[in-house]
Amino acid sequence: MRSLRREPALLLALLAVTALVLLFVVYPQLQVVLTPGPGGYVQYLQDGTWVGPLRNSIQLTLLSTTTAVVLGFIYAYAMVYSNMRWKPFFRLVGILPLLSPPFVVAAAYTLLFGARGVISYGVFGQSPNIYGLNGVWGVQTIAFFPFAYQLIADALSRSDPRMEQAARNLGAGSWRVFRTVTLPLSRPGLGAAILTTAIYILEDFGNPQLIGGSFYVLPTEAYSLISSFGEFTSAAAVSTILLLLALGLYLAKVRLDGGRSFVTISGRASSMPRPPVSAAVSRACFVACFALAGIILLVYGSLVVSALTLRFPNNLQFTTEHFQYVLSGTNGDALRNTLVFSGVAAAISAVFALFAGWLVQRGTWPGRRVLDLLLILPAAIPGIFFGLGYLLAFNQRWLDFVDRGWLIIIAFVFWNIPVGYQAAVAGLRQIDRSIDEAATSLGASSIRGFRDVVLPMLGGSLRVGFVTTFVRAVTTLSLVIFLFTPPTTTATIRIYQLVGDLNWGAATAYTVADIGMAIIALLVFAVLARGRIALGAARA
Amino acid sequence: MSPETAHVRVSHVTKRFGGVTAVDDVSFEVPKGSFATLLGPSGCGKTTTLRMIAGFYDPDLGDIEIGGRRVNNLPVHRRGTAMVFQDYALFPHMTVRDNVAYGLRVAHVSGPDRTRRVDETLAFVGLGGLGDRWPNQLSGGQQQRVAVARALVIQPQVLLLDEPLSNLDAKLREQLRVEMRILQRRLGMTFVYVTHDQEEALSLSDWIAVMNAGKVEQAGAPWEIYYHPRTAFLADFVGAVNLVPAQVTNLADGTATVSFGRHRAEVRRPEASLRAGQDVRLCVRPESFTIAPEGTVASGISLPGTIVRRAFLGDTMRYWVKVDDREWIVDQPDPGGSATLDGPVSLSLRPDRVHVIAE
Numbered sequence: 011m012r013s014l015r016r017e018p019a020l021l022l023a024l025l026a027v028t029a030l031v032l033l034f035v036v037y038p039q040l041q042v043v044l045t046p047g048p049g050g051y052v053q054y055l056q057d058g059t060w061v062g063p064l065r066n067s068i069q070l071t072l073l074s075t076t077t078a079v080v081l082g083f084i085y086a087y088a089m090v091y092s093n094m095r096w097k098p099f100f101r102l103v104g105i106l107p108l109l110s111p112p113f114v115v116a117a118a119y120t121l122l123f124g125a126r127g128v129i130s131y132g133v134f135g136q137s138p139n140i141y142g143l144n145g146v147w148g149v150q151t152i153a154f155f156p157f158a159y160q161l162i163a164d165a166l167s168r169s170d171p172r173m174e175q176a177a178r179n180l181g182a183g184s185w186r187v188f189r190t191v192t193l194p195l196s197r198p199g200l201g202a203a204i205l206t207t208a209i210y211i212l213e214d215f216g217n218p219q220l221i222g223g224s225f226y227v228l229p230t231e232a233y234s235l236i237s238s239f240g241e242f243t244s245a246a247a248v249s250t251i252l253l254l255l256a257l258g259l260y261l262a263k264v265r266l267d268g269g270r271s272f273v274t275i276s277g278r279a280s281s282m283p284r285p286p287v288s289a290a291v292s293r294a295c296f297v298a299c300f301a302l303a304g305i306i307l308l309v310y311g312s313l314v315v316s317a318l319t320l321r322f323p324n325n326l327q328f329t330t331e332h333f334q335y336v337l338s339g340t341n342g343d344a345l346r347n348t349l350v351f352s353g354v355a356a357a358i359s360a361v362f363a364l365f366a367g368w369l370v371q372r373g374t375w376p377g378r379r380v381l382d383l384l385l386i387l388p389a390a391i392p393g394i395f396f397g398l399g400y401l402l403a404f405n406q407r408w409l410d411f412v413d414r415g416w417l418i419i420i421a422f423v424f425w426n427i428p429v430g431y432q433a434a435v436a437g438l439r440q441i442d443r444s445i446d447e448a449a450t451s452l453g454a455s456s457i458r459g460f461r462d463v464v465l466p467m468l469g470g471s472l473r474v475g476f477v478t479t480f481v482r483a484v485t486t487l488s489l490v491i492f493l494f495t496p497p498t499t500t501a502t503i504r505i506y507q508l509v510g511d512l513n514w515g516a517a518t519a520y521t522v523a524d525i526g527m528a529i530i531a532l533l534v535f536a537v538l539a540r541g542r543i544a545l546g547a548a549r550a
Numbered sequence: 551m552s553p554e555t556a557h558v559r560v561s562h563v564t565k566r567f568g569g570v571t572a573v574d575d576v577s578f579e580v581p582k583g584s585f586a587t588l589l590g591p592s593g594c595g596k597t598t599t600l601r602m603i604a605g606f607y608d609p610d611l612g613d614i615e616i617g618g619r620r621v622n623n624l625p626v627h628r629r630g631t632a633m634v635f636q637d638y639a640l641f642p643h644m645t646v647r648d649n650v651a652y653g654l655r656v657a658h659v660s661g662p663d664r665t666r667r668v669d670e671t672l673a674f675v676g677l678g679g680l681g682d683r684w685p686n687q688l689s690g691g692q693q694q695r696v697a698v699a700r701a702l703v704i705q706p707q708v709l710l711l712d713e714p715l716s717n718l719d720a721k722l723r724e725q726l727r728v729e730m731r732i733l734q735r736r737l738g739m740t741f742v743y744v745t746h747d748q749e750e751a752l753s754l755s756d757w758i759a760v761m762n763a764g765k766v767e768q769a770g771a772p773w774e775i776y777y778h779p780r781t782a783f784l785a786d787f788v789g790a791v792n793l794v795p796a797q798v799t800n801l802a803d804g805t806a807t808v809s810f811g812r813h814r815a816e817v818r819r820p821e822a823s824l825r826a827g828q829d830v831r832l833c834v835r836p837e838s839f840t841i842a843p844e845g846t847v848a849s850g851i852s853l854p855g856t857i858v859r860r861a862f863l864g865d866t867m868r869y870w871v872k873v874d875d876r877e878w879i880v881d882q883p884d885p886g887g888s889a890t891l892d893g894p895v896s897l898s899l900r901p902d903r904v905h906v907i908a909e
Contacts, residue, residue, distance in 0.1 A: 015623075016623060016624065016625040017625050442637060442639065444635040444636075444637060444639035445639045445641065447604075447606055447626070447633070447635070447639065448633070448635060448639035448640075448641070448700075449641075449652070450605075450625075450626040450627045451626055451627070451631065451632055451701075451710075452627075452632055452652055452653035452656060452700065452701070452704060453627045453653050453656045453657055453704060454627055454652075454653075454656045455625070455627050456625075458627075458656065462641075463641055463643075466643045467641075467642065467643055
């Protein structure tokens with residue numbers, strides 16, 4: 011505390027960061043929670059319309075998380091432990107879904123398995139009704155198992171190969187080692203991975219909205235209450251229920267993360283090889299990954315084919331008509347909006363999060379635990395809730411002079427703060443405090459030391475924050491669904507609208523263009539950063 | 551010591567971390583231009599004290615003055631106390647030259663002047679020509695010199711050094727120890743040095759404060775600390791020592807008569823107050839003895855004994871000699887010059903080499 015009094019600039023910086031966090035993280039969320047008022051909550055809880063969506067949400071989250079985690083675990087185990095071939099290929103395929111909006115799987119699913127789907131109708135001659143629980147479950151499984159894979163692979167690869175070698179050396183077989191050493195050591199990490207996957211699935215808006223039909227979950231219920239009935243009170247109440255569920259999952263995850271103390275957290279996979287698994291296991295892993303990668307490629311492949319043909323699957327004549335449509339007029343504007351909003355937001359968010367991370371991690375002032383909590387809180391807030399908060403707090407007439415694009419950018423910045431913040435804190439832990447101290451003892455103020463010494467050394471954290479925020483901003487639908495205006499439409503909104511219009515050619519072309527744009531942007535960034543980019547755990 | 555010459559003054563400083571008192575009412579003064587060392591085992595509070603002088607920690611109680619000015623409320627970067635860190639804390643993303651130039655750049659020293667001073671300082675520490683290297687291309691010793699150069703170049707009022715030699719191998723440590731002392735003499739700069747290595751402290755310092763459990767146990771000249779420790783902890787911490795229980799039998803002006811076992815000796819009376827009949831401990835350094843084959847007549851206190859063990863240390867031969875029922879550690883210098891002893895021997899000890907610790 012005294013150190014802050016001695017350095018007014020540091021105190022000012024801290025106050026500014028705190029004020030921004032209060033304004034853009036705390037205030038909008040309070041708006042949502044407080045909108046219904048006590049009477050509103052009582053009335054809403056009594057009318058009982060929330061029971062169905064709540065039950066659906068819980069049921070769907072349980073089902074989809076289970077299947078996504080099982081598939082993700084198989085993929086992760088194969089990638090981390092087996093000696094199968096084609097690993098780089100499988101790794102690449104596993105990243106692809108992270109770069110695209112999860113709800114495009116719903117679109118591809120309709121094309122492949124819908125009433126007139128290529129596989130359901132074309133191959134099997136069936137016209138199943140995919141709308142409802144089963145459809146959403148299948149789609150979410152495919153959409154989210156790559157996320158589960160990334161998180162589980164991360165947790166598994168943190169376990170120390172030396173322990174496994176020691177166990178093998180003491181006579182245990184590879185399965186026994188996995189069961190008695192690896193699993194117990196990575197249990198907290200695995201638990202956290204499962205809970206994080208569950209949060210993604212719980213707050214998924216696009217998939218249930220597109221193929222849920224009359225099967226409403228909490229996010230789609232909130233959206234339809236507003237879009238169909240203008241029922242802000244009930245929407246805020248149902249969003250608050252969603253928030254409570256997500257917060258519960260998130261707190262459980264934090265508890266597990268915190269309990270990770272006995273796992274070797276080197277932050278980097280050791281270069282030491284893991285003990286080999288048998289050839290038969292490797293072969294089985296290869297077959298499983300081949301099938302799973304096949305499903306991913308089928309999804310994205312069908313999008314590409316649909317985008318390039320006149321009328322998929324009935325008329326497969328090649329055409330660029332859909333892409334011309336996508337790049338023209340307001341459609342092109344939406345694509346550009348996504349690029350600009352996401353790029354600007356990612357840059358601001360990464361730098362701001364890094365500075366905030368430095369203030370919290372290196373500071374000794376009272377109340378830093380509170381700021382720490384507020385900076386990771388948005389990771390637990392569903393996009394639909396966050397967006398609603400901004401709608402209620404900042405969609406005010408007197409703010410009309412501000413370009414609405416800024417509202418979306420600021421929402422991107424603060425919704426993604428936890429990504430950059432956690433990367434910054436992890437990076438700072440790797441840098442000895444004496445490095446900062448050396449700068450100040452040579453006459454630099456704390457902030458000068460941050461600029462000259464810490465910032466250049468945290469390039470890695472900065473890149474993780476930037477890339478992950480950019481990808482999340484490009485792929486989110488739920489956050490912007492309440493915030494866009496015609497001139498500030500983003501690509502995900504446009505895709506959502508085109509799917510809604512059943513304009514499949516344009517919708518798939520738009521999806522391909524959006525993903526392609528994200529990949530090109532990342533490649534450009536990789537060239538600028540001389541190849542040193544890393545996609546964090548995809549989400550905070 | 552008059553206030554004008556005290557360059558660093560620490561008065562009644564206390565620092566607690568949670569429930570632990572790391573530094574407990576510590577006071578000392580460091581004269582201008584002297585090499586002062588805080589010596590003690592790990593966790594004794596020496597580094598905490600140094601970091602409070604630097605401003606990285608705030609004292610809970612007490613004052614710190616530098617050059618007659620209270621600095622408690624000055625931030626680190628305004629104190630003029632450059633620090634050399636244990637792990638050097640070189641900026642890995644800057645070359646050696648940029649590391650050394652950093653403090654000057656912060657202080658807005660102009661380009662040509664800055665280049666000149668950086669080059670001079672690098673030459674001064676023997677690193678001329680290595681300015682364009684990166685820190686990870688240097689050996690440990692070279693990194694240490696860069697750390698010193700980086701701190702010296704800004705001409706701090708006081709240079710603080712936190713175990714700067716502890717990460718180096720023994721040979722290099724000894725070499726740099728000599729260089730460090732020469733450097734300090736040449737600059738006439740006030741150094742405050744922290745170490746747990748008593749040899750380092752004894753060989754470098756004008757003044758040593760030995761700390762234990764957050765307190766200064768004793769402060770003074772190295773010779774004083776080594777031969778006249780006030781407590782058994784000090785005697786034991788600063789080098790090998792024989793600590794022998796004894797009793798005061800008689801007191802006279804300047805001398806005290808002590809008895810231990812069946813021996814009796816008249817030794818120098820310590821500053822601490824003593825009374826007849828008091829239990830004390832005798833502190834005798836191993837090198838204070840003369841060891842000779844049995845039957846050799848020697849002056850001073852004579853102790854007949856038997857060698858039970860020995861160890862060749864290179865520059866000395868160390869014997870464990872049983873006298874009555876107690877083992878004494880005895881060093882024989884220049885073991886190459888005489889035959890290795892065995893069996894019964896005769897130890898002799900000059901009375902002025904025996905120091906009495908009253909506890």
